[in-house]
Amino acid sequence: MSVSKTGILWLVVYVGGLGFSFIKGPIIGLMAYMFTFYTQFSWARGVKIGLSRWSFYAAIVLMGSLFLNRGNDAHLSFKKMPQMKWLVLIVINMLFVSLFAADQTENQEAVIDFIKLVILYFLIASIVKTRMHYRMFIWIQLWGNFLLGWMAFTRGDMVGGRLENIGAPGIKGSNHLSNHLIMIIPFIGNLVLFGNKWEKMAAIGAAPFILNALILCNSRGAFLGVGLMFVAILVLSKSENRNRIMVGLLIGSIAFFSLADERVWNRMQTIETFEEDGSAMGRIDSWLGALEMVADHPLGKGGGGFQFYSPVYIPEIVASHGGENRSVHNTYLLMATDWGIQGLILFMIFYYATFMELHKIRKRVGTDHDNFYYVESVAIEVALIGFLISAAFGSRIYGEGVYWYCALATALSNIQQNEILKQSSKEGLEKDIQLEYSLS
Secondary structure, three states: EOOOOHHHHHHHHHHHHHHHHHOOHHHHHHHHHHHHHOOOOHHHHHEEEOHHHHHHHHHHHHHHHHHHOOOHHHOOOOHHHHOOOHHHHHHHHHHHHHOOOOOHHHHHHHHHHHHOOOHHHHHHHOOOHHHHHHHHHHHHHHHHHHHHHHHHHOOEEEEEEEEEEEOOOOOOOOHHHHHHHHHHHHHHHHHHHHOOHHHHHHHHHHHHHHHHHHHHHHHHHHHHHHHHHHHHHHHHHHHHHHHHHHHHHHHHHHHHHHHHOOHHHHHHHOOOOOOHHHHHHHHHHHHHHHHHHHHHHOOOOOOHHHHHHHHHHHHHHHHOEEEEOOOOOOOOHHOOOOOOHHHHOOOOOOOOHHHHHHOOOOOOHOOOOOOHHHHHHHHHHHHHHHHHHHHHHOOOOHHHHHHHHHHHHHHHHHHHHHHHHHHHHHHHHHHHHHHHHHHO
């Protein structure tokens, strides 16, 4: 057994956080899980005691903490998570497609990975049940993304003009890392515009490092996603907030132009001249091959199905990579080739239902002067829009970050409804007291 000083500190936070979740509530365990996710490939490297699945063990402890505290948990009900049924239906479809999967080993791993995501969704939607819990979740995301930005600044490797070899589970590659980083951007904006003094300072301090890491990833999909996020936030925000938001977008744009170098501009130009870029053309050829596969196998061929059949549908690309099977590099086509057209439909309905829930949150705000639910629902929606755009350029069915924010949408809706219910009960009680007093 060998543990470095950094590893000892990490173990103290890891074990202590999970232990306190049984005393102070599962929200502490959730923070410990997020801490583990963001530090597993950095701080935890000094821990060498024969264990490696730190996030998995944290999730098990977190689930135990949640169920031990379930008597005090108002959200521990599937009725409180109407969008989750679509995730369950996706799992059922995966089990069905597994019967005729092309690669049973890869298929089994994919099904297990997705079931883990459904469990995480349930845990987050169940645990985040107050405004303070919600804020704690955003704070840990800001810190985690800052940590990724700090690693990019201090020890990130540039391979072929792109940031590599940093990150967290599932987001080590530059495309996957950028998909994750863009989702914190609207929350940084909210903290700067609407947060307290400490939140403003933290967000302003973290933003340059996160933006720098995003630029170093040099992902066309992420840049396109961020551009459309800017449009979405202007469309969805209240008119009285737009002037402040436009100032924020202007400052962010200036920061981007200041940090971006020639490599970024050269890569962005290939969006317009994609036919001259071998990487872009290879991706389009992969997409066309995926469409052929969907036509031949409309029910899907299971997890890893496209890679298994890639020598058949994209033989030139496979040959150019030394015979290595290749991915489709498109989340939606991957869903269709692996899990069938029906799987893609269920996948899109899940996101549609999540967007509808966010719109319901803003409708319930009504004439209430409380800006919290409106701006936070917009932030979640904009984050998801950015991710879904960038996901068209990568394979992100099993990336857990986006499911965190989808679960956060459910949690935010439940928090709002509980507050409305409590306020209505209080007003009803006051009326009863006034009526009793008048009758006496």
